[in-house]
Amino acid sequence: MAKHVVFDIVGTCVSFDAYYEKIERVMGPKLKQHSITAKHFGFTWQTVAELEFTFLSVAGSYLPYKDVMRGLFYRTLWMSGIADPQAFATDEEREACIEGYASLQLRPDCGACFQKLRDAGFTVWCFTTGDIQRVKGYFDRGGVDVPLDNVVSCDGLGVAKPALAAYESVWTRLGRDDVKWFAAAHMWDVAAATKVGFRGAWSAVLEKEPCLDVFRDAKMEVVAGSLLEMADSIISKSQG
Structure with missing residues (x-):
C-alpha cells in the first residue's frame, strides 16, 4: 500500500513575506500616510481576490486568480480608506506588487x-x-x-x-x-x-x-x- x-x-x-515586502518597497510610504501597513493592505487585497475568485468559480465564471487580483487592486485601495485610488496608485505600481508573488x-x-x-x-x-x-x-x-x-x-x-x-x-x-x-x-x-x-x-x-x-x-x-x-x-x- x-x-x-x-x-x-x-x-x-x-x-507570503516576499509579496508583503514588495508592496512595502513599491507603496509603503504612501500607504503609511493613510495609516495602512503594507502587510495589512497585501493581506486584504489577496483575501478579497481569493473571495471573488472562489465566488466566480462557484458561479461557473472561472477566472485565473492573478487576473482577479489585478482587477481588484483599485477597489481594495478604496475599501482600505483611499478616497481616490486612481490618483493614489498607478497600473505600473499594481503590476510591480503582483510580481511580488513570483518572488515568494x-x-x-x-x-x-x-x-x-x-x-x-x-x-x-x-x-x-x-x-x-x-x-x-x-x-x-x-x-x-x-x-x-x-x-x-x-x-x-x-x-x-x-x-x-x-x-x-x-x-x-x-x-x-x-x-x-x-x-x-x-x-x-x-x-x-x-x-x-x-x-x-x-x-x-x-x-x-x-x-x-x-x-x-x-x-x-x-x-x-x-x-x-x-x-x-x-x-x-x-x-x-
Missing part, C-alpha cells in the same frame, strides 16, 4: 519536511490553483526537488479549491487503497479535502489559530505547529 501526502503550496510551503520563498523547513516524509515512504505531491511552472519555480529557487509530474493544478479544470471536485481530481489520481493525506496551513483547505476522503493535517505556520469552533465538521487528525512537527505527526499516525 502506497502512502501519499498532498501539500497546498502558497501559504503552506511558501511564505519557501519556508525554511519545507525541504526537511518533504525529506522526512519521503524517508518514511511517502510520495509528496503539490496541489495548487496557480500556474504549475510558477509553483515549480518556488521549489527550484529554494533548492527542493519536486518532480514536475508531482505538481498538480486545478487551474485547467475550471474549478477552484475549496470546490470538492478540485480535491476529487487529485484523490482519484492516487491509488484507491493508498494512504492519502492532505496537508495545509489553511484550515478551510484541509477541512474541504477531508470531505472527499483525505486524512487531514494542519500546520499553524500561517493562521496561528486553528479556529476549530468555526471548522466544526473538519476531520482533522493532525493539528501541529511547524511543518516538521506536522510531518512527524503524519508519520506517527500512519503507522500500523
Whole structure:
C-alpha cells in the first residue's frame, strides 16, 4: 500500500513575506500616510481576490486568480480608506506588487519536511490553483526537488479549491487503497479535502489559530505547529 501526502503550496510551503515586502518597497510610504501597513493592505487585497475568485468559480465564471487580483487592486485601495485610488496608485505600481508573488520563498523547513516524509515512504505531491511552472519555480529557487509530474493544478479544470471536485481530481489520481493525506496551513483547505476522503493535517505556520469552533465538521487528525512537527505527526499516525 502506497502512502501519499498532498501539500497546498502558497501559504503552506511558501511564505507570503516576499509579496508583503514588495508592496512595502513599491507603496509603503504612501500607504503609511493613510495609516495602512503594507502587510495589512497585501493581506486584504489577496483575501478579497481569493473571495471573488472562489465566488466566480462557484458561479461557473472561472477566472485565473492573478487576473482577479489585478482587477481588484483599485477597489481594495478604496475599501482600505483611499478616497481616490486612481490618483493614489498607478497600473505600473499594481503590476510591480503582483510580481511580488513570483518572488515568494519557501519556508525554511519545507525541504526537511518533504525529506522526512519521503524517508518514511511517502510520495509528496503539490496541489495548487496557480500556474504549475510558477509553483515549480518556488521549489527550484529554494533548492527542493519536486518532480514536475508531482505538481498538480486545478487551474485547467475550471474549478477552484475549496470546490470538492478540485480535491476529487487529485484523490482519484492516487491509488484507491493508498494512504492519502492532505496537508495545509489553511484550515478551510484541509477541512474541504477531508470531505472527499483525505486524512487531514494542519500546520499553524500561517493562521496561528486553528479556529476549530468555526471548522466544526473538519476531520482533522493532525493539528501541529511547524511543518516538521506536522510531518512527524503524519508519520506517527500512519503507522500500523
